[in-house]
Amino acid sequence: MATRSNTTAPKKRYRVGVATVxxxxxxQEEALKVLLARRAREPFRGRWALPGGFVRPDEDLxxxxxxxLGEKTGVTGYYLEQLGAFGQVDRDPRERAVAVAYYxxxxxxxxxxxxxxxxxxxxxxxxxxxxxxxxxxxxxxETARERLAAKLDYSTIAFQFLPETFxxxxxxxxxxxxxxxxxDKRNFRRAIQALGKLKATGKKRRDGFGRPAMTYRIKGxxxxxxxx
Amino acid sequence: MATRSNTTAPKKRYRVGVATVxxxxxxQEEALKVLLARRAREPFRGRWALPGGFVRPDEDLxxxxxxxLGEKTGVTGYYLEQLGAFGQVDRDPRERAVAVAYYxxxxxxxxxxxxxxxxxxxxxxxxxxxxxxxxxxxxxxETARERLAAKLDYSTIAFQFLPETFxxxxxxxxxxxxxxxxxDKRNFRRAIQALGKLKATGKKRRDGFGRPAMTYRIKGxxxxxxxx
DNA sequence: GCAAAAGTGTTATCCCTACACCCATGA
DNA sequence: TCATGGGTGTAGGGATAACACTTTTGC
Numbered sequence: 001m002a003t004r005s006n007t008t009a010p011k012k013r014y015r016v017g018v019a020t021v022x023x024x025x026x027x028q029e030e031a032l033k034v035l036l037a038r039r040a041r042e043p044f045r046g047r048w049a050l051p052g053g054f055v056r057p058d059e060d061l062x063x064x065x066x067x068x069l070g071e072k073t074g075v076t077g078y079y080l081e082q083l084g085a086f087g088q089v090d091r092d093p094r095e096r097a098v099a100v101a102y103y104x105x106x107x108x109x110x111x112x113x114x115x116x117x118x119x120x121x122x123x124x125x126x127x128x129x130x131x132x133x134x135x136x137x138x139x140x141x142e143t144a145r146e147r148l149a150a151k152l153d154y155s156t157i158a159f160q161f162l163p164e165t166f167x168x169x170x171x172x173x174x175x176x177x178x179x180x181x182x183x184d185k186r187n188f189r190r191a192i193q194a195l196g197k198l199k200a201t202g203k204k205r206r207d208g209f210g211r212p213a214m215t216y217r218i219k220g221x222x223x224x225x226x227x228x
Numbered sequence: 229m230a231t232r233s234n235t236t237a238p239k240k241r242y243r244v245g246v247a248t249v250x251x252x253x254x255x256q257e258e259a260l261k262v263l264l265a266r267r268a269r270e271p272f273r274g275r276w277a278l279p280g281g282f283v284r285p286d287e288d289l290x291x292x293x294x295x296x297l298g299e300k301t302g303v304t305g306y307y308l309e310q311l312g313a314f315g316q317v318d319r320d321p322r323e324r325a326v327a328v329a330y331y332x333x334x335x336x337x338x339x340x341x342x343x344x345x346x347x348x349x350x351x352x353x354x355x356x357x358x359x360x361x362x363x364x365x366x367x368x369x370e371t372a373r374e375r376l377a378a379k380l381d382y383s384t385i386a387f388q389f390l391p392e393t394f395x396x397x398x399x400x401x402x403x404x405x406x407x408x409x410x411x412d413k414r415n416f417r418r419a420i421q422a423l424g425k426l427k428a429t430g431k432k433r434r435d436g437f438g439r440p441a442m443t444y445r446i447k448g449x450x451x452x453x454x455x456x
Numbered sequence: 457g458c459a460a461a462a463g464t465g466t467t468a469t470c471c472c473t474a475c476a477c478c479c480a481t482g483a
Numbered sequence: 484t485c486a487t488g489g490g491t492g493t494a495g496g497g498a499t500a501a502c503a504c505t506t507t508t509g510c
Contacts, residue, residue: 015244015245016243016244018243018315054241055242055244055315057317058317059317060316060317083312084313085310085328087246087283096285098289
């Protein structure tokens with residue numbers, strides 16, 4: 001048995017790099033997409049990865065995640081929620097690093113991408129068929145998908161994908177894309193209207209043919225509320 | 229505008245101390261209790277705090293949380309789940325530190341406490357009336373309570389509080405303690421039996437008077453399953 | 457008038473809730 | 484026999500799920 005260490009001696013504290021990583025979702029072409037960046041540096045150079053980077057001394061974790069995302073997309077005012085910390089000892093081949101993961105939802109009408117210096121390319125991928133990812137990002141992505149899908153059922157989080165005005169069919173497509181299943185049109189409309197969060201506006205013809213759909217906007221602040 | 233930094237120069241990476249903090253719950257005297265330790269050192273010397281400590285180089289985050297808890301209670305095999313990372317810049321007055329918070333559930337029949345060198349006392353407190361806490365531990369405790377209460381409704385997590393054998397009334401007391409409200413006896417028993425997770429054993433008289441209650445045990449592995 | 461997409465009601469079933477009395481035991 | 488806590492059933496209301504046709508528009 002080892003002798004007890006001197007309790008008054010100053011202990012050298014072990015420190016680790018802390019990064020934030022963001023799973024950015026949007027709806028594009030009726031499918032759930034995730035933003036990935038190709039790594040321009042080692043480790044995993046050339047591999048696709050979730051956007052992220054190390055936290056700065058003077059910024060909170062949330063602020064770090066938003067900063068990283070701002071650099072990549074230029075978007076502001078989106079929904080951001082923490083997923084948790086990922087800290088397996090060997091998750092970064094360079095050295096010990098803990099990632100605090102977030103997920104963000106961006107409305108489908110503002111998804112411009114910016115070039116950045118740490119990645120030579122950024123693109124939206126269907127979540128069903130992502131490329132091979134760097135670090136433990138596959139696990140993080142999977143956690144984010146599960147969280148998002150679960151939250152659809154008991155909150156108004158899906159509205160965060162919507163632009164200023166939208167049609168009921170568009171709302172339904174979001175639910176279907178995230179859950180990966182078809183929903184009954186009549187039941188869906190009744191349920192979504194029963195939330196009392198939508199307000200009709202004028203009319204609008206979507207793309208292509210057919211009868212024009214009524215457009216709606218969110219009544220009140222665009223917050224995520226827990227329902228049921 | 230600042231000049232762009234040289235992209236090839238090695239950047240000094242900023243590192244921070246990472247601690248794990250655990251909200252340990254148990255049911256005692258029909259009330260939800262949380263384990264707190266009185267701090268023997270600065271900062272916040274003498275203040276009550278959640279058990280925790282800095283992560284070691286060779287241990288995963290979960291392992292760190294379990295180690296800390298083992299030092300404090302000696303218990304093993306309990307349920308442990310991550311809550312998330314708490315990393316406000318000023319949450320630790322000494323220096324920047326990120327806490328990865330967990331919550332754990334310990335069955336009511338094994339809650340022995342051990343003395344430790346970083347705290348001169350440890351005790352169970354009712355979650356409704358905790359003392360003033362160190363750091364941001366009040367926020368962490370509140371987050372844990374909310375998560376636990378929410379999870380009661382859609383998982384079998386409450387069973388993690390139960391000893392090997394138990395009565396239906398004891399199960400009901402757990403739900404009532406965590407949710408902070410009275411439940412209808414008949415409806416509760418029907419619902420809990422409908423899960424199909426309980427198996428009757430012999431009979432047993434509880435403390436005091438009255439008709440003896442049937443005892444049950446969990447059928448199958450004692451995992452937390454999502455229900456509904 | 458036809459192709460395309462939007463919009464609309466009813467019925468059966470299941471689940472949740474409310475509610476009050478009898479039973480087994482020890483003193 | 485009484486005090487104490489354990490144990491049991493039913494009925495009504497609300498939510499959910501299944502299901503097919505009509506309307507509006509552009510070409």
